[in-house]
Amino acid sequence: MAFDTLTLDRQELVLKRAEPIAPYTTFGIGGPADVLVEVYTERALQQVVREAISTRTRWLLIGGGSNLLVGDTGFRGLVIVNRIEHLSVNGARIVAGAGADLGEVVEAARENSLSGIEFAIDIPGTVGGAIRGNAGAFGRSVGDISTRVRLLEGTELVDRTPAELGFAYRHSNLKLNDHIVVEAEFQLQPGDRSEMDRIMGQHAAQRARRKEKGLHTAGCFFKNPILADGQKVAAGQLLEAAGAKEIREGGAGVHAYHANYIVNHGGASATEVLRVAREMKRRVEESAGITLEEEVMVVMDPTRDGAV
Numbered sequence: 001m002a003f004d005t006l007t008l009d010r011q012e013l014v015l016k017r018a019e020p021i022a023p024y025t026t027f028g029i030g031g032p033a034d035v036l037v038e039v040y041t042e043r044a045l046q047q048v049v050r051e052a053i054s055t056r057t058r059w060l061l062i063g064g065g066s067n068l069l070v071g072d073t074g075f076r077g078l079v080i081v082n083r084i085e086h087l088s089v090n091g092a093r094i095v096a097g098a099g100a101d102l103g104e105v106v107e108a109a110r111e112n113s114l115s116g117i118e119f120a121i122d123i124p125g126t127v128g129g130a131i132r133g134n135a136g137a138f139g140r141s142v143g144d145i146s147t148r149v150r151l152l153e154g155t156e157l158v159d160r161t162p163a164e165l166g167f168a169y170r171h172s173n174l175k176l177n178d179h180i181v182v183e184a185e186f187q188l189q190p191g192d193r194s195e196m197d198r199i200m201g202q203h204a205a206q207r208a209r210r211k212e213k214g215l216h217t218a219g220c221f222f223k224n225p226i227l228a229d230g231q232k233v234a235a236g237q238l239l240e241a242a243g244a245k246e247i248r249e250g251g252a253g254v255h256a257y258h259a260n261y262i263v264n265h266g267g268a269s270a271t272e273v274l275r276v277a278r279e280m281k282r283r284v285e286e287s288a289g290i291t292l293e294e295e296v297m298v299v300m301d302p303t304r305d306g307a308v
């Protein structure tokens with residue numbers, strides 16, 4: 001896998017070989033990628049994907065790496081880090097490159113007194129990652145406010161509507177294919193700045209109680225399960241009741257302030273994180289008869305990373 005034919009300069013694309021993936025994830029875990037490219041423009045992304053398709057190279061896309069667990073032996077193939085970060089405000093709409101931080105979109109909305117995205121304050125990661133997983137908090141998610149999403153489907157750029165993306169709880173159709181979010185448009189409404197500040201302050205204070213800032217974690221490891229009667233239960237509560245907070249394996253353990261977070265306390269391997277996750281799942285199955293489903297995307301190769 002050479003990628004020597006890529007012709008763009010460093011302002012558009014940076015290529016590294018045998019690059020450790022750990023620093024590109026909030027867990028701080030992950031061995032080397034054969035090749036890692038950081039793409040700064042739509043054109044660079046298109047060129048890289050075209051090359052990957054024509055050389056039949058598998059790829060892994062990373063945004064903020066805040067919902068990702070990569071194995072200790074890394075990734076055989078190409079890692080694409082999305083750095084397409086443009087952002088513009090047009091009336092009550094914000095258009096952002098998929099590599100822009102979701103937090104920057106929230107900040108732009110606040111500065112322009114545009115309401116509707118307050119729920120997203122302090123959700124880490126990029127616009128692209130948020131769209132793919134329909135990130136949300138406090139009962140709302142990005143799918144509720146997005147009006148257009150530009151995708152790279154194969155080598156073609158296509159604009160899609162939210163209906164086409166099939167947003168649901170922590171889900172979009174992008175989880176079923178390898179289409180790449182390039183840009184998203186959000187529809188907000190003119191709002192009252194002081195009221196927005198008040199709501200964001202409340203949300204931020206609630207999140208601060210989880211003591212999550214600066215932690216090596218990927219946030220909630222499991223989705224909140226939806227029961228047969230349609231009711232959603234907080235996985236964190238089930239885990240807390242099941243005594244999950246005491247679980248620890250090597251450098252990985254459950255967060256003392258949120259039973260659905262696994263934390264890399266230092267030097268944890270991906271395998272240790274998965275062992276913690278397996279024990280969390282087992283305890284909830286045993287105590288509540290509910291099988292939790294992973295929210296974090298796990299990229300591991302069982303033949304190389306070993307058994308969990």
Ligand SMILES: Cc1cc2nc3c(=O)[nH]c(=O)nc-3n(C[C@H](O)[C@H](O)[C@H](O)COP(=O)(O)OP(=O)(O)OC[C@H]3O[C@@H](n4cnc5c(N)ncnc54)[C@H](O)[C@@H]3O)c2cc1C
Pocket residue numbers: 026060061062063064065066067068082098099122123124125126127128129130131132133134135136137174179180181182212213217218219220297
């Ligand atoms: C402390 C903490 C708190 C969190 N709180 C919340 C919360 O309240 N609500 C919530 O929903 N999430 C939360 N998360 C999880 C995480 O922030 C979200 O899932 C976030 O949207 C992931 O974005 P990312 O750019 O980091 O994605 P990454 O982790 O980089 O990638 C996640 C997945 O999305 C794919 N992906 C990334 N970019 C693109 C793209 N441009 N096109 C297509 N696919 C793409 C990747 O291939 C991967 O499969 C939290 C995480 C942490 C660490």
